[in-house]
Amino acid sequence: MDCQVASSETKMPMAATMLEKTQKHPCYSFDAHQKFARMHLPVAPYCNLSCNYCNRKFDCVNESRPGVTSEILTPQAAKNKFDKVSAQIEQLSVIGIAGPGDALADWENTRETIRLIRAENPQIVFCLSTNGLLLPEYAQDIVQLGVTHVTVTVNCIDSAIGAEIYKHINFKGQHYEGETGVKILIENQLAGIALLIGLGIVVKINIVMLKGINDQHIPEVVKKMKELGVYITNIMPLIPAPGSAFENFPQTPIKDVNEMRDLCELDVRQMRHCKQCRADAIGLLGKDRSQEFRDHLPQVLQKVLGCGVLTV
Ligand code: CLF
Numbered sequence: 001m002d003c004q005v006a007s008s009e010t011k012m013p014m015a016a017t018m019l020e021k022t023q024k025h026p027c028y029s030f031d032a033h034q035k036f037a038r039m040h041l042p043v044a045p046y047c048n049l050s051c052n053y054c055n056r057k058f059d060c061v062n063e064s065r066p067g068v069t070s071e072i073l074t075p076q077a078a079k080n081k082f083d084k085v086s087a088q089i090e091q092l093s094v095i096g097i098a099g100p101g102d103a104l105a106d107w108e109n110t111r112e113t114i115r116l117i118r119a120e121n122p123q124i125v126f127c128l129s130t131n132g133l134l135l136p137e138y139a140q141d142i143v144q145l146g147v148t149h150v151t152v153t154v155n156c157i158d159s160a161i162g163a164e165i166y167k168h169i170n171f172k173g174q175h176y177e178g179e180t181g182v183k184i185l186i187e188n189q190l191a192g193i194a195l196l197i198g199l200g201i202v203v204k205i206n207i208v209m210l211k212g213i214n215d216q217h218i219p220e221v222v223k224k225m226k227e228l229g230v231y232i233t234n235i236m237p238l239i240p241a242p243g244s245a246f247e248n249f250p251q252t253p254i255k256d257v258n259e260m261r262d263l264c265e266l267d268v269r270q271m272r273h274c275k276q277c278r279a280d281a282i283g284l285l286g287k288d289r290s291q292e293f294r295d296h297l298p299q300v301l302q303k304v305l306g307c308g309v310l311t312v
């Protein structure tokens with residue numbers, strides 16, 4: 001059964017079950033963010049891109065930003081942790097896989113984690129976050145697995161701008177630098193988003209706003225996303241990560257981000273309550289409880305054994 005709620009201003013009808021799940025998703029629904037909790041499972045450490053603003057080797061338990069985690073879990077350990085957390089957090093509605101690398105670059109781990117949890121918990125909303133490079137390859141699998149919400153980070157649709165944001169990409173065993181790599185990335189992102197939306201997935205687009213690089217270009221990106229039928233876009237400020245190529249780049253002022261959101265809201269619904277979460281965040285968006293559920297022994301073992309070291 002379809003209801004006539006638009007998935008964006010593009011008037012794509014959303015299935016009633018999807019609408020119900022979206023209303024319980026703290027990122028997709030502003031009204032849900034103080035009532036429902038999400039849990040990120042850090043099962044995907046690897047990535048096939050090198051974004052100039054990213055450094056996943058740096059970990060601080062007091063820091064909150066994408067890509068940061070204090071542990072890497074196996075699918076079974078992730079399932080065990082989910083069981084423990086869900087018994088204690090009643091409002092837990094969403095399981096998200098947000099790296100700390102790319103959920104699709106580590107697809108085996110991502111798939112197995114979701115499969116294990118979903119087998120016993122069909123009511124949970126499954127959410128993925130990806131750079132989109134492998135979306136055309138995995139879109140069908142994502143749907144079959146029961147994932148309903150996917151976030152794709154799309155910082156540009158112009159390869160010259162992208163060459164200033166991405167250092168290289170690894171695709172099908174090949175290494176690409178500069179605009180050649182960015183062209184493949186953008187092509188796959190656009191094709192992948194169209195595929196997902198065609199298959200009924202609710203898509204959110206994250207855009208990192210980089211002053212002097214993509215800021216003037218963002219309205220064009222959002223218009224393209226509107227054309228594809230995305231549900232919501234999330235324009236976020238750059239948080240300069242220590243050790244990244246952009247570590248000395250200024251943090252984007254929130255005033256500028258808000259002005260951009262106001263402008264882009266004319267085209268697509270805007271997320272304004274994003275907390276730029278850690279890859280192991282747990283709880284309500286504004287109240288991270290990940291430290292409460294951290295198992296310190298495996299962390300020590302990981303260090304001794306040399307695993308859990310993240311490489312781009
Ligand atoms: Fe996690 Fe992302 Fe799913 Fe949410 S977070 S994978 S869509 S369940 Fe949410 Fe955190 Fe912002 Fe992401 S507040 S960083 S938008």
Ligand code: SF4
Pocket residue numbers: 047048049050051053054055056067099100101102131312
């Ligand atoms: Fe880092 Fe994500 Fe970019 Fe990969 S896609 S380099 S994990 S920010």
